[in-house]
Amino acid sequence: MARSATAYQRRILSSSDDYRCEGHIHVAAARRKSGHTTTINGMIESNDTNEKAIDRQLLKRYAEDFNSDRANLVAANAAVSAGVLEAATDYKGQRSLPRDFSIELKQGSITNQRRSGRCWMFASLNTLRYELMHTWNLDDFEFSETYLFFWDAMEKSNTYLENVLATLDEPTDSRIFQEINDGPADDGGWWQMFAALVNKYGLVPKSAYPESANSKDSDAFKQYLNSKLREFAADLRDRHAAGTPIDELRTLKNEDMSTVYRMCAIALGEPPETFDFLVRTSDDDKKDAGSDGIGSDKKADKPKSGKDERRQIREFGITPVEFYRKYVPFDVNDLVTLCNVPMESRPFNTRYRIRFTANVAEAGDMEFINVPLDAFKKAAIDQISAGHPIWFACDCTQFSLRSAGYFDRDSVRVDQLFGTEFTFDKAQGLEYGDSPSNHAMTFTGVNLDGDGRPNRWKVENSWGKDNGDDGYYVASDAWFDRYVTEIIIRKEYLDEATRSLLTAEPVELDPWEPLTKRSR
Secondary structure (H helix, E strand, O other): OOOOOOHHHHHHHHOOOEEEEOOEEEEHHHHHHHOEEEEOOOOEEEOOOOOOOOOHHHHHHHHHHHHHOHHHHHHHHHHHHHOHHHHHEOHHHHHOOOOOOOEEOOOOOOOEOOEOOOHHHHHHHHHHHHHHHHHHOOOOOOEOHHHHHHHHHHHHHHHHHHHHHHOOOOOOOOHHHHHHHOOOOOOOEOHHHHHHHHHHHOOOEHHHOOOOHHHHEOHHHHHHHHHHHHHHHHHHHHHHHOOOOHHHHHHHHHHHHHHHHHHHHHHHOOOOOOEEEEEEOOOOHHHHEOOOOOEOHHHHHOOOOOOOOOOEEEEEEEOHHHHHHHHOOOOHHHEEEEEOOOOOOOOOOEEEEEOOOOOOHHHOOEEEEEOOHHHHHHHHHHHHHOOOOEEEEEOOOOOEEOOOOEEOOOOEOHHHHHOOOOOOOHHHHHHOOOOOOOEEEEEEEEEEOOOOOEEEEEEEOOEOOOOOEOOEEEEEHHHHHHHEEEEEEEHHHOOHHHHHHHHOOOEEEOOOOOOOOOEO
């Protein structure tokens, strides 16, 4: 059915030789004046030579080349019908990555960050709960992610406004202010942000502060929180331009934070100041065994009933900080962020600090030690071999099968599907923004071959049980080398050269310079 011409089209038609056909309006006069034929509902056919344009003769050749190769037609049928990743899946690659591991850590139930950018928080808490569960002999446990999410929103808001106060004379279109102003309280983060929150606010079990609609899907909450923060920023800058002194501006900032608290409390509910805690320890037969490992007669004499006789751990009115200090068996400050960023502009064996990356203002900006791949991987193997999981950051989008649970180039053969090689190495991928870190997960296992070299890694994700193999993924060692950019390592597993860098003066980087990005 032919459509009515627009006012612009009618003006053209009034001064040209025109006709309608099959819903198109063809303009002959315009062609004669401008040197090209315009088809309103079609393409522009150029008679002029323009070296910037896609040449129509080249397009014709591209199509002929495409259709002359049967492999392209088979690939197109598969990709159009099933999607790129399904069409590129290689069963041989998957079969080369069995889900058994020579070193494997027993973890609790799979967690689910849902539609939020809290992966860094989930991965951090998953490393802590493993230690808590095995110290206190618990079958399962989960910390409250929402508790830290509340305080992270508060702290990021405060730090954003402090950064605004620190850059009052910067033009709003300057690169540094644009960086500060981009998502003032967005979800993403790093391990050190998590550690800063735990140091200040402690931890609570999930039962004390469960998930809410806005922690499961944070978009609307963060959208309006960010809008309000930018309004506060504009007000502070306007008052500064009018001559208001800095101490008065900071007083105003503190008043603004009352609105931030109100928004956070309405969206998430207020966090508890104290709570009661009750868990039962695992029903472990070993605790009833004699020195020879044989169960005692007392166990057989116990009356049989439905009553749960397992030992209880109970607390009444405990604070979040007290809970963290009493039940988490290590200090979050005893872990260090190692990077493997093989760029010439980021020399190895150097400590870096990225400006304007703090969430808790007084805790300072994020710091990283960049090390070669062999030191990076050895630290990971040593820590997991000693029975401790590893927080890590990566580009989870590259060569990833989300539903099947694989991170592996040989299992996602997009090179074969598209008939082209993807040749970036790790340094190029980071420098050109092709494969920055964007997601945090937890290593809970590794398989070592007969020579003690890793060939695959067990990955605990936070996307729920319906993704991967009941929430777990397997990553090839080659994928680890290429796409894992950060790991969190206990100081005791650092080599001497790396440990000596902990006190070195850091090289400061601007937040847009490539090294690492927040995980979401």
